Amino acid sequence: MxxxxxxxxxxxxxxxxxxxxxxxxxxxxxxxxxxxxxxxxxxxxxxxxxxxxxxxxxxxxxxxxxxxxxxxxxxxxxxxxxxxxxxxxxxxxxxxxxxxxxxxxxxxxxxxxxxxxxEVAGVEDVGARFEDVVTFHDGCHALRELGIRSAPRRLLANVRGLELRELEPREECCGFGGTFSVKFGELSGAMARGKAEAIIQTGAKTVVSLDPSCLMQIQGALSRAGLSIRTLHLAEVLASR
Amino acid sequence: MSLEFDSKIHKTLADARLQQAIYTATGRFKDARLKVVAQDVLPEYQELRAQANALKKHTIDHLDHYLEQFQSQVEAHGGKVVFCQDAAAVADFVLTLAKERGARLIVKSKSMTTEEIDLNERLEHHGLEAVETDFGEYILQLARERPYHIVAPALHKTRYDVAEIFEQRLHIANETVIEKQAAIARAALREKFLAADIGISGANFLVADSGAVVIVENEGNARLATSAPRTHIAIAGIEKLIPRAQDLATFLKLLARSATGQPLSVYTSFLSGPRREGEIDGPDEFYVVLLDNGRTRLLENPARRQSLYCIRCGACLNACPVYRKIGGHSFPWVYSGPIGAILTPQFMGAAHEPGLPFASSLCGACAEVCPVKIDIPKVLLELRADAPHNRWESLAFRVFAWLMRHPRAYELAGRVAASLVSSEGVRWIRSAPGLLNFGPIRAWLAERDLPPPPAHTFRELWRRR
Incomplete structure (x- = not known):
């Protein structure tokens, strides 16, 4: 069953x-x-x-x-x-x-x-194929409150055709923070621009994350910088073949 | 959020040179810290943090006991302990003592506690000269600014800024070499050390079982300030206590590593009492002023009491993506960064800057680096819950909570909102001069896009499968 x-x-x-x-x-x-x-x-x-x-x-x-x-x-x-x-x-x-x-x-x-x-299903290779250079953004709550570091990376490592390039700095907030982005819109945007710069440095064409809200924030900064780098949730990458 | 807070943030973000200075300096501290707490360098790091947290918790939970023990130890060594309720009480004590001793000149070593109570201004107001002897603090005293950072007060000043300050205040033109700037300060300060009547210091730790005041520093100015003048006054918050001298083995391993990335600071001084018979150094009189200034009020709330565990290492400032953008002077009080965001509302009252607990993305980088494991995001969330709520926002969240408990109404509201906020709608909001295009909405849309609402929600797609 x-x-x-x-x-x-x-x-x-x-x-x-x-x-x-x-x-x-x-x-x-x-x-x-x-x-x-x-x-x-x-x-x-x-x-x-x-x-x-x-x-x-x-x-x-x-x-x-x-x-x-x-x-x-x-x-x-x-x-x-x-x-x-x-x-x-x-x-x-x-x-x-x-x-x-x-x-x-x-x-x-x-x-x-x-x-x-x-951790639960014990799967690291879901049989996905994704031909692209990607970078991974650690959402802060996944990273620091749930301690998720290696799980998405192990999953990405088994995606055929995918090359992962790490961000530097790797563990910095994108600046979304929910209502923080409304109350402190300019500051939150400045934080996103820092993130966008780090993404550009990697040369990746796709940014992957576990959190849709981070991706929305990052997408805003990337498109404002006139870049065609796209943002995708890990599930979207793992679903493709 | 006050207009002042908002405009300081805006100004700092717009200053490219300042942005660079803050980012570089905090980045340097951040990297240095990471190197000295790395698994292969300090394998017991997480254990030390847990110990430090437990020690602080124990001390703060039994503060009355340790205060008494500390006092009797200091007195046994010939010193005196003075309890002060607030800033005015400290100033009164120092002024009275200065008058009795006929003192005019005071040298000071770096102390955030004296910044907290505006001690210099209070003393100067009564005709005393108080000279800061830490290099960074000296620069800021000349520039008449307050510290930008808990550990590196002049972090925002480049050597060119310092050259300008020296030219204006000391009439020394065009000196941009850092070593020569330091030599100028050293020469000026050496005279002050020798002539000073009183030396005032802070304290990093107060050791209850030995009555020692422990001071860590890199420049040696604290040693001079506490030993050359006839009278030494150490001023510290009551939360600086630790139970035993052996506990320093835990705290000293963490403090300098977290602050500057040094395994230990250059000088660590243990001061207990005035000069004794046969000793060649040290003051004739030794006072420890223990300051409350709102600290006992924090003790009342067990969940927030942890705010008093702070050992002022400044690691949370260097790790904080908000501090690294808005800098120290955007913060409404002397304590900046994440720790300032939780101390300020609790010491000064929420009304001092209502927006402060909200100026955080709750990323948790501060808690991750805190050597005494203060859960800063948790305290921020508590302060948010206590903050006075805006009427319209309250209404909005009541509606939100109602909708989220009624899935059909939630679904309908979602579809209505989607048709309003179609991509056409967003364009319309942006160009609309009036009602919708105001502050927060405009700011939000300026930096990010609401994705065009999908033709179908997830639940609609799921039903169709």
Whole structure:
């Protein structure tokens, strides 16, 4: 019997980048998973939480718990949204021991896409082919809150035709930061330009990341610099052959 | 966010030379730190961090005990401990003492704590001369600026800037060679050291079991300032305590490495009490001023108490992509960078700069390099939760939370928004003079594109499969 996974595609993928969600589903199905999409899902609540609206974040988190509580494994195309559920739900429900323990048990079953493949499914070669020079941007929450460093690189290393060139500096923020990019738009843009310069230095034609929001931020800086470098989610690269 | 904060950020971003200076200097510290904490150089680095965190936690949780122990140890060695509530109390103490001793000239070694309480201005106001003797601080005192960085106060000044300052203030023209600039400062300061009546220093650590004040430095000016004048006053926040002298084995391994990438700083001084019988160096009088200035208020909140663990190494500034863009002087108080962003609202009140806790992408680089493992992003998030909320924003998040709990309404709202914000719509918003093209939206669209909304959402595509 096929192992079952549920997708939490995140609100940003649902509304703006559906192709990322479809690519993720395709990769998982190719690996033999039975993929489900709980229709009542919306958002993880991070925008409210990061802006200091804990009550509102808690309401959204409670909804997330109800939607996904009975799912075995939940796969997410975002390090940031994964980290919200994995790290911050317990904190949000610190004063509600029962909800908190539900959140903690759910957190153990929520996985960022690349680490689900390497750590849970035990797959490093998904059989993809992608003829291009690419560079990889580490989203900060995937990197520092989830400790994901090698998983996406191991997956990329097994993509035929793909050459990976690392960024220098490698682990610097793109400047998105959710509402930070709204409240401090100019500063956030200046940070993105620094990232764009590092990308140009690599000579890569494609930037790959685990987080759609970083990619949106980076795409803005690249197109403003008049460059035709494209941004793709890891799932899109792994789905191609 | 205040207009002042916004305009300082804008000005710094627009200054290409300053951008380069900040990026280069912080980059140098950043790289140097990485080399000396590398796995093959210092394999026990993560263990040391965990120890330092545990030691600080223990000390801050039992501060009353260690303060008493420290005081009795200092007194046993012939020194005096003075507890001061705030800036005015410190100034009063120093002024009274200076008056009793007939002192006029004070030499100072680098101390962020005295910057925090504007001590120089307060002393000068009463006719005392207080001279900064750290090279960077000396330059800034001449330029009448406050420190740009916790560890490297004149980080933003190039040697050409220094030449200009020397010309204006010291009437020495056209000296752009760094070594010669240092020689000029050394000559001027040597006279001050010899003539000074009082030396004021900060403290890196206060050791409870031995009553020692520990000072680390690279220039030797702190040694002179604390030993040449007849009176030495060390001024430190109460959080500088550590339980035992042996704990320095942990902290000294971390401090210089995190700050400048040195295994140890050039000088590490252990000062305990005035000169004793038979000793040739040292002051006749030794005072330790322990400053509260809002610190005990921080103790009330167990989750935020960790803000007091800071050993002022400045590593979080060098690692911070925001500090590296907006520099030190954009920050509203003497403490800049990530640590400044959590200390300022807690010491000065949220109203001092309401935007400060929000000026972070929450990337976590600060927490990653902090030698005492302060979870700065977590504290920032707590401060955001406590911040007074704007009425329209509150309404927006209430609507957001409602929509996210009602999937059908969420889906409908998404489609309505998509048809409004089609690529045509974005072009229209950009060219529209009025309602929609205001501050945040304009700024956001200036730097990034909202992708043209897809013909179908993911859930629509999924249903069609």
């Amino acid at each position: 096929a192992r079952r996974v549920s997708l939490f595609v995140t609100c940003i993928v649902d509304q703006l980048f559906p192709q990322i969600g479809m690519a993720m589903a395709e990769v998982l199905e190719r690996l033999g998973f039975a993929v489900a999409f709980p229709q009542a899902q919306t958002c993880c609540g991070q925008p409210a939480f990061n802006s200091g609206y804990r009550q509102e974040a808690r309401q959204v988190a409670r909804h997330f718990l109800e939607v996904f509580e009975n799912c075995e494994s939940i796969v997410v195309p975002s390090g940031s949204c994964t980290s919200m559920v994995v790290h911050h739900y317990a904190e949000l429900f610190a004063d509600e021991p029962r909800t908190r323990s539900r959140a903690v048990s759910l957190a153990a079953r929520v996985h960022e896409f690349s680490s689900f493949l390497t």
